[in-house]
Amino acid sequence: xxxxxxxxxxxxxxxxxxxxxxxxxxxxxxxxxxxxxxxxxxxxxxxxxxxxxxxxxxxxxxxxxxxxxxxxxxxxxxxxxxxxxxxxxxxxxxxxx
Numbered sequence: 129x130x131x132x133x134x135x136x137x138x139x140x141x142x143x144x145x146x147x148x149x150x151x152x153x154x155x156x157x158x159x160x161x162x163x164x165x166x167x168x169x170x171x172x173x174x175x176x177x178x179x180x181x182x183x184x185x186x187x188x189x190x191x192x193x194x195x196x197x198x199x200x201x202x203x204x205x206x207x208x209x210x211x212x213x214x215x216x217x218x219x220x221x222x223x224x225x
Contacts, residue, residue, distance in 0.1 A: 138170065145175065
């Protein structure tokens with residue numbers, strides 16, 4: 129038994145994975161779908177979107193900036209043209225650390 133209804137699921141999945149609300153068309157298509165695995169398909173589709181990489185690389189970049197480690201701060205300041213942020217994006221896109 130699902131712990132939330134489909135409307136709540138699509139909203140939470142979008143916000144949690146890509147940081148934005150789904151469009152009206154996305155919601156209507158999801159709610160009218162009769163596929164038994166529509167939730168799994170939605171998650172897979174969201175993980176393949178470029179917004180997933182953008183959203184999570186931003187989160188990791190913020191975390192690296194705020195942890196206060198001297199070496200991380202030094203690397204961030206010395207980072208030409210957002211090198212650390214670009215590395216975070218590449219790692220997120222490749223599903224790596």
